[in-house]
Amino acid sequence: MARPTSTARRELGVELRRLRSDRRAATVATALGWSESKLSRIETAHTAISEEDLERLLTAYGVRVEDRDRLRDLARRGRARAWWTPYRSSVPDPYDEFVALEAEATFISEWESQVVPGLLQTDEYARAVIEAGADVGDQAVAQRRLALRMARQAVLTREPPPSLLMVLDEAVLHxxxxxxEVLRRQVAKLGEDSRRPGVELRIMPFAAGAHAGQGESFMVLEFPAGTRNPIVHSEGLMGGLFRVTDSEVxxxxDALADLRERSLSAELSRTVIAEREEALRVRGGLLS
Known part of the structure; x- marks a missing residue:
């Protein structure tokens, strides 16, 4: 089954198609000594383009040398082997596209009503979540997914790291x-993560009642100015779903703004998290 290509390669393909404008693909390909299918594969991001071919194509389109750096960078990134490539066989098709977008985001805001968000999970908590999945075939698949989830967390230590807004339903703590014990250690990590620079972690209390996030958990990814529009990602039993139109985003x-407004402050949320960890510590001691 074909896998989604890198976002850089896809973005380059869109740019090259725009530059071709109303020129016929066959005419351009013939002038360069290419087959029309080669040009089509480049524009549809099925094939990476070499440095030499890119320069020839940009010259044919009349792109000034001083305006080529961004396209060269996209081509370079499109040729690179993504760090998550070894894990691709163990995840649904859209997931590697999500990982690519998450790695590029400068602001990540998420509402989660069921479990701790993947970027903040401990390995043992993540394993329990993954193994409960309806589409996990065997332990080898589960192990690869766990390794990918832990590797994703490297985005939090890059320079500069993305800003995070995480709003969690209080049910996640219970x-x-x-x-x-797994939950207690996870809750303890949430307390630590809530103090990270650039992280805003809020708890939606049970007392808040009905709110805008009752239908689903979701994430909004935002990117450096001038690069791409924000994207929404949500996950279900059959994999991830992207929403990209301005009206959808x-x-x-708006839902996240409502959730943030109704949730506890970051300071009160840390208090609730600490109290829950202590309650779990006591409970664990009684059970042992």
């Missing part, structure tokens, strides 16, 4: 994923 942004 759902005993992996058992009491605005609905989710």
């Amino acid at each position: 759902r005993e994923v992996g058992g009491v 605005e609905v989710y942004r």
